[in-house]
Amino acid sequence: MDRKAEKILNRIVQNGYRRTNARQAIVTALVNSAGHITADDLADNVREKEPHIGRMTVYRTLELLCELGVVRPIFQGTGAAHYILMDNGGHHHLICNRCHNVMEFEECSAAMVMEKVAKQFNFHISSHLLELHGLCEECNEISSHQ
Numbered sequence: 654m655d656r657k658a659e660k661i662l663n664r665i666v667q668n669g670y671r672r673t674n675a676r677q678a679i680v681t682a683l684v685n686s687a688g689h690i691t692a693d694d695l696a697d698n699v700r701e702k703e704p705h706i707g708r709m710t711v712y713r714t715l716e717l718l719c720e721l722g723v724v725r726p727i728f729q730g731t732g733a734a735h736y737i738l739m740d741n742g743g744h745h746h747l748i749c750n751r752c753h754n755v756m757e758f759e760e761c762s763a764a765m766v767m768e769k770v771a772k773q774f775n776f777h778i779s780s781h782l783l784e785l786h787g788l789c790e791e792c793n794e795i796s797s798h799q
């Protein structure tokens with residue numbers, strides 16, 4: 654099994670929940686989705702391989718994973734929420750205002766800001782989502798030629 658999926662399943666167990674075959678299949682499908690998927694698409698992917706797993710089980714497992722801080726829902730424009738993986742503690746997006754392209758980036762220099770805010774509010778941060786909004790390279794070029 655994928656190391657990332659294994660880590661998430663360990664987290665489920667550490668929090669006192671059972672590692673069921675269904676949860677294993679759902680977490681694997683989630684990791685294979687590269688961490689961006691709607692609940693319905695996830696249910697479809699899981700049920701393609703394991704048709705006996707009900708849609709409700711998939712939704713409930715997503716809820717559990719939200720509670721454990723493994724995923725969180727985000728809304729991009731209209732449509733259903735996407736569930737994104739937060740298992741590394743952070744998730745970072747560049748979002749274009751014009752073409753709505755979402756780009757991922759890994760390197761994060763928000764640590765100092767987070768430390769300061771955490772201290773100020775006596776808040777324990779478990780994960781963060783950083784979204785930077787603006788124009789992508791292509792759209793920026795178009796608007797500078799107009």
Ligand SMILES: [Zn+2]
Pocket residue numbers: 749750751752753754788789790791792793
């Ligand atoms: Zn763009």
Ligand SMILES: [Zn+2]
Pocket residue numbers: 688689737744745746757
């Ligand atoms: Zn993302």
Ligand SMILES: [Zn+2]
Pocket residue numbers: 742743744745760761762763781783
């Ligand atoms: Zn970060």
